[in-house]
Amino acid sequence: MELQLIEKSDHDLFVQNLINNYQVEGVKPKDGSFIYGSIKAPEELCLDFDCTLISPKKYFLPPKEALLQFALTPDSEITPLIENDPFILFGVHPYDIKAINQMDRIFARGVPDPHYLQRREAALVIGVDPTAVAPRSFWADMGASTVSEGFDLMFTDMGEHFIVEIGTNRGRNLLEEHAKLKPATTDDARERVRIRSRISHICKKRGFAFPKRDIPKLLEHSWNNFLWEEQASKCLSCGTCNIVCPTCYCFDVEDHVDLDLAHGERIRRWDGCLLQDFAAVATGENFRETRASRYRHRFFRKGHYLFEILDDLACVGCGRCASGCLPDIADPVNLFNKLKEG
Amino acid sequence: MSNEKIIKVNHITRVEGHGNINIKIRDGRVEECQWQVVEAPRFFEAMLRGRKWYELAHITSRICGICSIGHTLTSLKATEAAMGVTLTGQTEKLRRLLVHAENLQSHILHLGYLVLPDLLKVPSVVPLVSTHKDQVLLVVRLHRMANEMSDLIGGRTIHPQRPVVGGFTKWPAAEELETLRTRLADSMPDVEALASLIKDLAGNLPDFSRETEYIALTSADEYALYDGDIASTDGGSWPVDNYKEITNEYLVPHSTAKFTRHKRDSYMVGALARLNLNYDHLTPKARGVAETFQLRPINYNPFMNNIAQLVEVVHSIDDSIRLIDDLLGNGIKDEKPSFSIQAGRGVASVEVPRGILFHEYEYNSNGECVWANCIIPTNQNHANIQKDMEAFVPQIKNHSEEEIELMVEMLVRAYDPCISCSTHCIFL
Amino acid sequence: MNQPMLEDSPYLPKWAEITRIEQLTESEKLFELRLVSGEPLGHTPGQFVELSVMGIGEAPISVSSAPAENGVFELAIRKIGNLTTAIHGSVTGDRVGIRGPFGTHFPVEEAKGKDLLFVAGGIGLIPLRSFIRFVLDHRDDYGEVIVLFGAKNPSERIFLYELEQWGNREDIVYLDSVDKSGPGWQGNVGVITTLFSKIHVDPSRTFCIVVGPPVMYRFVILEAKAKGIPDRQIFLSLERKMKCGIGKCGHCQINHLYVCQDGPVFRYTDIFDLEEAL
Amino acid sequence: MEKPRVAFFDFASCEGCQLQVINLEEDLLKVLEAVDVVTFREAMKEHSDNYDIAFVEGAITRKSDEERLKGIRANAGVLVALGSCATLGGITCLKNFHDQEYVRKLVYGDKASHYETYPSRPLNAVVPVDFKIHGCPINRDEFAMVVKALLLGKNPEINNFPVCVECKMAENICVFEKGMTCMGPVTRAGCGACCVTEGSFCWGCRGLVDDPNADSQREVLATHGLSVQDILGSFRLYTGFSEVAK
């Protein structure tokens, strides 16, 4: 593992250099919370946030994205739109990186999806270790306190300076070209471990009352548990838990036509399995008609179905769903603990 | 055989809301001459009862889509008056900008989409799209600017979102205001082109005058739109709280809207009334435009209301630029409204595009509305429209039925009536 | 910058031309298509394509013809929503978009030398027809062949001409039934499972292929099991909402399976214990 | 192909939705190229009873309006309700919660008998409606979407998910976190959560989704401090004609 050190006083310069040379996206405060947005000046960039409203998945799978462009005349060419403008995504917490790593696998598996993959390829990801824990986060218990891949650089705030872990050659080049560096010592490395475990320890206050690897097994025996009905009776089918989740990626596809009725685009936009019509087909049949079946599906997807594909739980413990759910029924910690209790 | 002319217009077009014209001329004698309002009444004052203080502006905005900004602001001011809320300078300026935005929206819509076809003697703007494409595009451009101005300050083109009791929920960024300022300044050539187009056609406006009373807000230091005292061309001025002394409402059997009268049988409100009472406060450019049309106070030709609107377009653009400079000079701040909910009664008035508008509310200590009254400009104009018709029709009775119909429609349209607004006033 | 990467996007349809249209019933039409590029579609019975009308949308449609019928292929489509209505409004010579073929197929190879029991409910016959025609084209490769077809009422029966042919053939058994009789109908009346009492199978060498509306599966499978057909020789094709066809959009997910890629044709043993599958 | 003939009509409303059509600005000119507008009282004098598509704004508030609406229905191939008043009864239904005689007297005093009124209702309480463009006012893009769909012969895809979806996508802070309350969780999306984005909250102007969880919404509102009366008030503001508000 290769570590470098940037003095806090040199940090703005680094960010400014990046802004001068790249499109930089990063975390900014908004109304007392945080969102990802475009960074135009170093002071806009915030690295001591607890959690953002929407995860950085929006950069790779935008809420709405044109896939194809076409003319309505016969024979006309259909042009796929694939975005691959390079950009820097500065300030991604390890749990979100873990989620991106999962998405990478989903979109590369089977028939690869270049619309996603090219965007992903175009991004330089600069991770940052959390300095604060959002009230509903439990990433530490999900094994997402640190990640070993999925970033080009990883920053850790050490008070006076940042320690930067180099993840890729792209990251190294970026750093060497634009930052004033000092070598990090083994003491620095040890201190970084300490800082990381301290924050991770705070996060551990929330978590499962049992080992998380038992979740798939637990679910296997819970299909008919009364909890699904009971909890889902409060579900608003508002899809918030889907939209904010970094590991949810379902989408809908639609054709949009210009007013001249001669040109159009095929777009995809985020969909959510909690929404009423998610599995409804033209005949009127709805394969997940009840709130309970949709609610249960989400937890099975996180804790069981995707496990079969990823060999990992499709929840990274960010807690976004928990804090966004108005009736407060979307929290995986509460739900799985309740299921375990029986 | 007697010579009979019957003019019956059911649901006059290119006005907002439903109104009918009934005229019967037999052997050169005007036997019937009636302006009827047949819009379905909606009873807003009743709807407001029991609703919460923060909902009133939202609900009353729905009285009229075209003057929704005016209703919103008047409503907010009435609630603020009832609860003793004070506003910051920034809020007042932004609200003034919003009044200008609506004035621009509404006047340009009226002049471009509703009056221009009359002057060009076509039934609507649709044929103009092919015959006068450039002029139509010019109107569209100006209208879009006005709409985007409302979007920026009010948060929506109609039924604004950002203005709330005590202030705003969101503020335009300095860069946004700068862009708006440039657009306003750059729109002058378009406005001048519109003015000269109307100038060329102004000969088609009938030459008709009838002495009447004009009522509008006035103020010592500005062309009163957002604030002021009530004033009359017959003399006199009253604080807004005394609005009922002026707006004596009465019902007539042929209309669902109420009529009003003050000292005479009727009075007129709107752009012409404002101009007649505030002429000295017009910006120089606006006064210049008024001058080219020889529009000076007191002008008694209701058709000149169209021209007064044009003058106000220029005034609103000029004054908006001044306000923006002022706002930018002070820097835009986030100012969260702060006040406490109280029982009380409050009256407020704003000059909306069609004239002076009043809202009065009474609240209980929970901030629930227990009583409300709204007096709408078009309502105040109905009686004057009727009286104008009575004076105008005999003057043109020898024309053909079609010509009479067109000219009477033009008369009604000159008032830019907003009928849907006018059909729900409380009887006291 | 948007850089076109033409061949890379799995969402890019190929143009196909409609070469023939046949009205099957009031609400179903058969479309014969040919890829404009001239290449064959290259499907195996049971697979589907994503059919587009640009500006309207896309929908999964099973290929109803047997492979390699002179470079053309057939889709039979029920008019029910936007895309299907649009395609019903098209005429010969019009062009549509095709992606695919996608998904798994019927056990064309595995069943060679074995007996086949086809069970089709309603428009479930559309995908099955592809396999049936293939079997009839390669009749010697397969053993006994039974086709059972059930429709709600006589007017909803599709491919009438072929049904009659099948009925007249000596080398297969064809039986059908309608849930509710109608004018001119003299055949069997009753749900499709009532036909099972009329057939004899050698269970160990029979492959049972079932396609129909969701409610039908459970009952047909019980009948097939009652005949002693082993679970692993029962195949069925499932329908789910689909938006991408390539295992991404999530709509067709049943447990860890994506019907568009892991299906639509499933071996019964692979899904019998999956909740929500049947 | 002949251009479809389009007509606009209005009943009790603020005419803001028709104004939104005019507010399409340059796009309106494109619409005018694609269709023949044969009746649009707010903007033109031309009039015809021969039309294919009728866009109807406004609620029905008196018996005598029913005939006119039925006439429009009989002439139109497709009838589209334009805006909350037409799709839901909207704001005009607020008066339904008062005695109608009282309402008339309150506003028109002893002359009340001149003024016909009955409880407000949406168009589909009187005639069948083919499509609904919700909103107070309607969203211009959604109007354009519906026009385009009708021109292409497709059924416009009107959303059936709550405003929260679009609100999250707009990255708004949920207003419940700001100490306010919101109808977004049960209200049909399509507005892009414009009210929340502008610093307000969702008033519910687009009506309820097909299967709203009204009980849970009530509970959520109650936990955030609303009284039973206030909760009813929130439901009644726009959806007073629906069962959940009664």
Ligand SMILES: Cc1cc2nc3c(=O)[nH]c(=O)nc-3n(C[C@H](O)[C@H](O)[C@H](O)COP(=O)(O)OP(=O)(O)OC[C@H]3O[C@@H](n4cnc5c(N)ncnc54)[C@H](O)[C@@H]3O)c2cc1C
């Ligand atoms: C594997 C498979 C094979 C099929 N084969 C045939 C066939 O051969 N003939 C036929 O007539 N129908 C077939 N269907 C059903 C057909 O896909 C739907 O009728 C069609 O999608 C309806 O589209 P629409 O645009 O007309 O309807 P809309 O209601 O406008 O549907 C909008 C969109 O939702 C999705 N959708 C709606 N209904 C379905 C559905 N039942 N299945 C999957 N997606 C749906 C589609 O993406 C569709 O474009 C098949 C479905 C599947 C899953």
Ligand code: SF4
């Ligand atoms: S679980 Fe909560 S966030 Fe998810 S859809 Fe239901 S109410 Fe909305």
Ligand code: SF4
């Ligand atoms: S399920 Fe909830 S906690 Fe887990 S990753 Fe998704 S949003 Fe975060």
Ligand code: SF4
């Ligand atoms: S503010 Fe309203 S619409 Fe937005 S997420 Fe919260 S409840 Fe939903």
